[in-house]
Amino acid sequence: MTERFGGYQNEIYLQGLGGTFPPCSTDATKLEESAREILEPGPFWYVAGAAGSGATARANREAFDRWRLVPRMLTGATERDLSTTVLGTPMPAPVLLAPVGVQSIVHEGAEPAAARAAASVGLPYVMSTASSTSIEDVAAASGEGPRWFQLYWPTDNDVCASILARAKAAGFTTLVVTLDTWTLAWRPNDLDHAYLPFIKGEGLGVPLSDPVFRGLLEKTPEEDAPTAILRWISMITGTDSTWDRLPFLREHWDGPIVLKGIQHPDDARRAVEAGMDGIVVSNHGGRQVDGAVASLDVLPEIVAAVGDRLEVLFDSGIRTGADIAKAIALGAKAVLVGRPWVYGLAHAGEDGVRHVLRSLLADLDLTMGLSGHRTLADLTPASLRHA
Numbered sequence: 203m204t205e206r207f208g209g210y211q212n213e214i215y216l217q218g219l220g221g222t223f224p225p226c227s228t229d230a231t232k233l234e235e236s237a238r239e240i241l242e243p244g245p246f247w248y249v250a251g252a253a254g255s256g257a258t259a260r261a262n263r264e265a266f267d268r269w270r271l272v273p274r275m276l277t278g279a280t281e282r283d284l285s286t287t288v289l290g291t292p293m294p295a296p297v298l299l300a301p302v303g304v305q306s307i308v309h310e311g312a313e314p315a316a317a318r319a320a321a322s323v324g325l326p327y328v329m330s331t332a333s334s335t336s337i338e339d340v341a342a343a344s345g346e347g348p349r350w351f352q353l354y355w356p357t358d359n360d361v362c363a364s365i366l367a368r369a370k371a372a373g374f375t376t377l378v379v380t381l382d383t384w385t386l387a388w389r390p391n392d393l394d395h396a397y398l399p400f401i402k403g404e405g406l407g408v409p410l411s412d413p414v415f416r417g418l419l420e421k422t423p424e425e426d427a428p429t430a431i432l433r434w435i436s437m438i439t440g441t442d443s444t445w446d447r448l449p450f451l452r453e454h455w456d457g458p459i460v461l462k463g464i465q466h467p468d469d470a471r472r473a474v475e476a477g478m479d480g481i482v483v484s485n486h487g488g489r490q491v492d493g494a495v496a497s498l499d500v501l502p503e504i505v506a507a508v509g510d511r512l513e514v515l516f517d518s519g520i521r522t523g524a525d526i527a528k529a530i531a532l533g534a535k536a537v538l539v540g541r542p543w544v545y546g547l548a549h550a551g552e553d554g555v556r557h558v559l560r561s562l563l564a565d566l567d568l569t570m571g572l573s574g575h576r577t578l579a580d581l582t583p584a585s586l587r588h589a
């Protein structure tokens with residue numbers, strides 16, 4: 203089905219005639235600034251912050267500036283079709299909501315609000331293991347919307363299997379395994395505010411509702427919250443896994459599996475060899491390795507390394523329609539967006555998330571049309587020049 207995302211432009215103008223204005227900026231690059239005015243420093247820096255000096259987070263943005271679209275004329279791009287299918291999930295545009303933990307710290311509606319917004323636009327919501335809400339409650343909020351599940355991999359196999367079984371039973375189709383955050387990076391902004399949401403016990407919607415995890419505890423989390431929290435933290439951070447542990451996931455998940463956090467072509471090749479279905483070329487929005495390469499800069503070599511042997515998704519730094527078009531032109535099948543919609547959630551809950559998503563898709567739709575690209579397949583390296 204062809205969605206006319208660009209029509210959101212006229213909708214906004216018409217609403218303005220009636221005195222109604224967007225709930226937050228239509229420009230995702232401005233949302234960090236306005237979020238700073240409405241969030242306390244701890245929550246604000248949890249979202250906006252990055253590892254170390256922030257060099258990689260800045261590099262992620264700068265990398266997009268080194269590529270420019272070359273507009274083509276008279277191509278008949280009046281009607282666009284932005285739809286695609288990724289690992290069996292049809293989507294009206296090549297955009298997914300990146301997994302984001304502990305959303306209750308920016309808005310009381312938390313994950314269900316974001317999942318409802320995603321479903322209303324038809325985009326897949328990738329639920330984080332670090333959600334403040336249970337798997338079943340997020341699934342219910344998604345309704346008919348597509349849903350993927352992101353795994354922070356517990357060291358305890360029984361707990362891991364239980365979480366995967368619940369995600370599967372709740373209708374999550376695709377598993378995204380995050381590899382780059384097996385321990386939290388040096389994050390000065392969180393440290394300066396002594397702010398770790400997990401310690402407040404807010405990101406425990408998944409384990410606290412898990413019967414196997416609860417069975418490991420001597421006292422229930424209601425009786426002794428700190429012990430439960432520490433037990434969970436020690437289960438999902440502090441231990442790096444190795445490639446030989448992947449078959450366990452295959453045994454316990456019968457849908458597609460995607461590895462998130464790939465930045466080296468050799469790791470992408472290993473993902474192929476391990477029989478994975480996809481990868482997310484991502485540096486976690488610059489939140490893990492400060493001084494690391496910009497995610498967009500490694501995308502072309504990774505696409506060249508794996509060809510069509512698995513699906514290559516991309517994230518880290520996407521803020522505009524042009525950014526999405528560039529990532530697709532460089533070989534990504536779809537992109538994940540992180541901070542922008544979290545700021546939308548902070549500003550206006552479900553409406554804010556929907557507005558950020560629709561703005562991004564309208565921008566992409568109009569950018570593609572005006573640069574003469576009718577479908578995603580029209581976006582190729584030939585659509586770009588090095589600036």
Ligand SMILES: Cc1cc2nc3c(=O)[nH]c(=O)nc-3n(C[C@H](O)[C@H](O)[C@H](O)COP(=O)(O)O)c2cc1C
Nearest residue numbers: 249300301302303330380486487518519539540541
């Ligand atoms: C506040 C916040 C929380 C995040 N939590 C998770 C998480 O729980 N799991 C995960 O795989 N990635 C997590 N990420 C990383 C995102 O999935 C994504 O890789 C990153 O935000 C993309 O960069 P962008 O924010 O520049 O779009 C988080 C990112 C942010 C900003």
Ligand SMILES: O=C(O)C(=O)c1ccccc1
Nearest residue numbers: 303304332383400405489
């Ligand atoms: O902050 C993050 O980037 C992240 O991935 C995370 C991990 C655990 C809890 C909350 C967020």
